[in-house]
Each structure stands twice: as C-alpha cells, then as structure tokens.
Amino acid sequence: MYDIAVIGAGINGSCITYELTSAGKEVILFDGGGIASGGSGAAGAFISPKFSKSGDLKDILHSAFCYSLDFYEKNFSDLFTKCPLLHIAKDEVDDVTLRIYKEKTDLELLDAPWQERETVSINAGIVNAKSMCEALSKSANFKEEEIVSLEYADGVWIINESYSAKEVVLATGAYKTLLNEPYIKLRGVWGHRIDVKTSTDNAHSIHQFVSISPSKRGLLSIGATHNVHYHPETAEEEYDIQEGRMELLEKASHSIHLENIEIIEDYMGLRSGSFDYMPMVGPLVISRETLQSDTIHFQTKKPDFTSYTYYPNLTMINGSGGYGFVLAPYLAKILVEYILSGKEVGKKVHPARFFARWAKKRSEG
Numbered sequence: 001m002y003d004i005a006v007i008g009a010g011i012n013g014s015c016i017t018y019e020l021t022s023a024g025k026e027v028i029l030f031d032g033g034g035i036a037s038g039g040s041g042a043a044g045a046f047i048s049p050k051f052s053k054s055g056d057l058k059d060i061l062h063s064a065f066c067y068s069l070d071f072y073e074k075n076f077s078d079l080f081t082k083c084p085l086l087h088i089a090k091d092e093v094d095d096v097t098l099r100i101y102k103e104k105t106d107l108e109l110l111d112a113p114w115q116e117r118e119t120v121s122i123n124a125g126i127v128n129a130k131s132m133c134e135a136l137s138k139s140a141n142f143k144e145e146e147i148v149s150l151e152y153a154d155g156v157w158i159i160n161e162s163y164s165a166k167e168v169v170l171a172t173g174a175y176k177t178l179l180n181e182p183y184i185k186l187r188g189v190w191g192h193r194i195d196v197k198t199s200t201d202n203a204h205s206i207h208q209f210v211s212i213s214p215s216k217r218g219l220l221s222i223g224a225t226h227n228v229h230y231h232p233e234t235a236e237e238e239y240d241i242q243e244g245r246m247e248l249l250e251k252a253s254h255s256i257h258l259e260n261i262e263i264i265e266d267y268m269g270l271r272s273g274s275f276d277y278m279p280m281v282g283p284l285v286i287s288r289e290t291l292q293s294d295t296i297h298f299q300t301k302k303p304d305f306t307s308y309t310y311y312p313n314l315t316m317i318n319g320s321g322g323y324g325f326v327l328a329p330y331l332a333k334i335l336v337e338y339i340l341s342g343k344e345v346g347k348k349v350h351p352a353r354f355f356a357r358w359a360k361k362r363s364e365g
Helices: 011-022 056-075 092-104 129-137 241-252 287-291 321-341 352-364
Strands: 002-007 027-030 080-088 119-127 141-143 150-153 156-159 163-170 186-197 205-207 219-227 262-274 280-285 310-318
Touching: 002 011, 002 156, 011 027, 011 129, 011 310, 011 321, 056 080, 056 119, 056 321, 092 119, 119 205, 150 310, 163 321, 186 241, 186 321, 219 241, 219 262, 241 262, 262 321, 280 321, 280 352, 287 352, 310 321
Parallel strands: 002 027, 002 163, 027 141, 080 205, 163 310
Antiparallel strands: 080 119, 150 156, 156 163, 186 219, 186 262, 280 310
C-alpha cells in the first residue's frame, strides 16, 4: 500500500513526486514509456516568463518563473544553467507588446544585443529536461508500466489490479486521462527539438520563432511547439522528421546565423495544453453525480466549486503547454499544499472551471 500513486512521469508528474517524497510520503510513479518519454523529454526546458501586455496566463507565468528559477538553482544546481534570455519580437505587433512589457515589468532588464526588432533581455536559465525529471523522481518507486485500469474500492485506489494507494495524482499530459469525463479536454501540441553542433557561439537563450539554447561545448538546442495539427494517436501519416528539422532551422535563421551545422539528435513528443491556455491543478469533479444535484444552479456566472461532488483522493496536474518546466514546480507546490493541508486551489487553475462551463452549456441546450 502506497500513500500516493502518480501516473505520468513528465515534468508535472516528476515535480509533484518530488514534493510528496520530500514531505515523507511513500510514492509509486508510473509511466508506460519511461521517465520524460513524451513531451517533457522533447522540451527545450527553457525557464521563461510570458512576454505579453497582461492577462491571467502572464500573471501565473510570472509567479511561476520567479519561483522556478529559485527552485531549480536551490535544489538542482548541477542540472540548471543560468544564462541571459533574449526575447525578440516577431513582428510590429510584438514590438508594441514588448515595449509595454518592459515599461511594466518588475524584473531586472539587461542590455540586449542589437536586433532589427524590439527585444527584452532578463536573467533566466535552462535545465536538462530528462535528467531533471529523473532527479525529481529518484525517491519514488518507479514502474515503467502503462496504466489500463484505475478503480476506487473500500477507500483505496487500485491500479492495474496490482497496486494500491490511498491517493492518486493524474499527470498524463495530452494522452488519455483514465477517467471518462466529458468536460476534461486537452489540446495536444506536437513538440520537436533538435540538438545541433555548430561553430557559431551563442551566449543567450534566444526566443523568437523558435527557442535556441546557449552554446555548450559547441552544441545547442533548437525547439518549438510548432505543429499544432499533428497528433501521434490520430494522424494518418507519421511525422516527417526531416521536414520538422528544416522548419526549425529556417525559423532559427531569423534570430541567429548558425554556421557549420550538424544535427546530432531529435527529440519529439506531445505537449499538453488546456483550451483556455491556463494550467489545470486540483481535484476532479464527478460529472454524473454532480449533475443529479437539485440544489446546484449550473447557469450561474459565479459557480460554487465547493458544491460539486469530487472523486475521492484524486487530483490532476496538467495543461502547461509549452511552459511545462516553468510551471511544474509552482503547480506542484499548489497541489501538495492542497493534498497535505487542504489549502484551497484558485479558481483560475482549478479543473472544475471546465466542468462549470460544460455543465452550463449542457443545461442551456
């Protein structure tokens, strides 16, 4: 019997595993493909805020950026590289956005090398994606096993009819959630990263049309969530790796001139985002039981999440999109405080917001 089972060993699952094992909980971690085998393993793992004028996503990413920089440097300094981040505007609209961002931000602004478009430069960093997930997960009992059944009986969760845990955390990314809940819908965005050898030296973490890492022993990484249409579970044809490589290199050429390029390795995977672009962290509503309530008014503009019926001892951490390594430590902190102390999860990231919208639309129909 484990205290908690975490299903999914990407950066979200690895971070919540770290928080729980650090709190003394006995954790079993599952992933059918291995640790960081999906979108997290294909990530550039750049630690960056969102460069926009305003909005909920900008606000949470600002908080997560500040928290995660400290988290990685304090706990995993050997896997974290501090470097200046250079964000370059894509077009004239972006020029305006970055000028407004620089006027309002409380982050320290650095001098930036000259570019044709507006730029922002700040202190930031990059982590080793797979090694970081492995380090975060090392205190758990890891099982490379696909989860095909998840049942709750007599106060215990039974996983694959073989393992038992008092609680379950779902960190399954854009793949199946294991729950047949119609309100849980996630966007899968295909990510592709290439590690290249080049004679060009790059001191910055560059973000424009793609993300480009700083040089390290003549190597750098180029990556993007650049194909929003491809999904490995539904595509009729396999992803064209060569075409993806060429697209990444072409987009990178707008930001930096790379010479003597040799592609060393490709990393690909599906990154998970929500349809309102905000992450999802917290307990999950049982839709069928909640809809049967005679006291809940589903058409209200201010739904009361506490009136819903939830799965017992089951939570989710998901929907980080291309900001997984920025958001994961911050979201894991929120979730572990909920699991261990019952601290309320904010409505803007609570999964119940999707149930509320779905139930309202359903009642109107």
